[in-house]
Amino acid sequence: MKTEQDIFLAYLKSRGLNLTAERSKILQTVFSFHRHFDLDDLYDEIRRHKARVSRATIYRTIPLLMESGLIREVFRCMDRPHYEHIYGHDHHDHMICLGCGKVLEFKDERIEKLQNEVCAEFGFESVEHRLGIRGYCRECREGQVKRRGAAGT
Amino acid sequence: MKTEQDIFLAYLKSRGLNLTAERSKILQTVFSFHRHFDLDDLYDEIRRHKARVSRATIYRTIPLLMESGLIREVFRCMDRPHYEHIYGHDHHDHMICLGCGKVLEFKDERIEKLQNEVCAEFGFESVEHRLGIRGYCRECREGQVKRRGAAGT
DNA sequence: ATTGAGATTGAGACTAAATCTCAATAAATT
DNA sequence: AATTTATTGAGATTTAGTCTCAATCTCAAT
CATH class of the missing domain: 3.30.1490.190 (Ferric-uptake regulator, C-terminal dimerisarion domain)
Incomplete structure (x- = not known):
């Protein structure tokens, strides 16, 4: 059974990109959620864990996670896109x-x-x-x- | 058979609003489209007919048209909402x-x-x-x- | 027709999400 | 170790959309 990391890593490699500490932290946080989340949920949760990743990096990472098939945009609420992780979920x-x-x-x-x-x-x-x-x-x-x-x- | 105008007028009246020249022009333009449109499509088309309605007014009128059931948002393309008129259409x-x-x-x-x-x-x-x-x-x-x-x- | 209360408009100020820039840093490759 | 390429964060920038407000319009009641 492949982990989310494996999949993300493979995707990044295929594009000549690296799995950095920031991307790894974002990935881990995304999969710690059991609900839909938006960008600020991600940002806040990362900070709560005493880690620091800039908003710019989160904005840059979300498309990568979408393209790798790990998350998807589910709907808009209050005019902001909300996401959910889909790997391992029906x-x-x-x-x-x-x-x-x-x-x-x-x-x-x-x-x-x-x-x-x-x-x-x-x-x-x-x-x-x-x-x-x-x-x-x-x-x-x-x-x-x-x-x-x-x-x- | 009620026209779009009838419906819009009834809706506006029910809210104590008036059918102004600007709202009428927007309504007419919306129903001149046979495709999905976004706000700028509307704006440009109105100008093409030598009429002038400000963007602010269009932004204000779209929710009224939605609430009156004449148009609906269908999807987002290039991150902008697109609409279609639904009255008279399945x-x-x-x-x-x-x-x-x-x-x-x-x-x-x-x-x-x-x-x-x-x-x-x-x-x-x-x-x-x-x-x-x-x-x-x-x-x-x-x-x-x-x-x-x-x-x- | 006139009037007054409330509705409406356009222009531009404002907001906030999202993107872009760029210098500094980190990672991979040689 | 040196070079190249990727990456980051901070802040500037962009831009869709909203808000403000003074000027105008509408309508219903005179």
């Missing part, structure tokens, strides 16, 4: 509550399958897809929870 | 080619239906959803077309 889609901002994950094989069918029809080769359903979760529908902010896929 | 989803930037539209009732099922399971009330599949179109797969830029949902 693919899933999201429901985003417009009331409380909560994110529910779901997976439906039948939907995935139909998507593949549609792609085949069009001769389209799918690399990835993103399905986001915006609406109101059970709790918000029942009216207890106050509004927060808009969420966008 | 809902559909998108395939975005990472090679040439082309956008294909498709609709599959079965997928829609399954989405509703999933929502029901979670007690989630869907307001809208967005499904974007990124990959390579037939032409790009066959290798004739050059890369352009990244597209994001």
Whole structure:
């Protein structure tokens, strides 16, 4: 079983890049999250561990992690992109509550399958897809929870 | 059959707002497009017709059009939101080619239906959803077309 | 038609996310 | 060890989008 490091290292090598201490720290932090995160979550978490990596470096590293297939952008919330690590996790889609901002994950094989069918029809080769359903979760529908902010896929 | 104007006007009235010349021009231009558009497309097209509406006003009007259900944000391309008018059009989803930037539209009732099922399971009330599949179109797969830029949902 | 309250606009100031620059440093290669 | 190339951080820069505000417009009630 390959570790995330192995994969990232292989990707970097293939591009003539090095796995530096900063990149390693970012990678490690990304995989310490069990939730979606944005750039500031990353930055803060790294600092909390008494490490220092500049924002510029994080901005530069995120595309590398995406290209190596370790993370993906999942949706936008408060107008900022949010990410999740995908290595070792099944693919899933999201429901985003417009009331409380909560994110529910779901997976439906039948939907995935139909998507593949549609792609085949069009001769389209799918690399990835993103399905986001915006609406109101059970709790918000029942009216207890106050509004927060808009969420966008 | 209600026109777009009727709908927009009713929406504005319901909020105590007026249908001004600027809003009317924006509305008319939005519905003159047969493709996805971004804010600058709108701005340029309005100017091309010798009319003048400031960017600030366009920025202010887009949310009104969205709330009135006349347009929706469909995806991000080159990091800018793109819109389409939806009144009088069936809902559909998108395939975005990472090679040439082309956008294909498709609709599959079965997928829609399954989405509703999933929502029901979670007690989630869907307001809208967005499904974007990124990959390579037939032409790009066959290798004739050059890369352009990244597209994001 | 006139008036006044509130809505609307455009221009430019402002904000903040993201990118770029560049000098200093680190890593890999010879 | 020397050379080349990659990397970093700090801060400058860019730019989409928002906000401010004075001038104008709209509408409903006179």
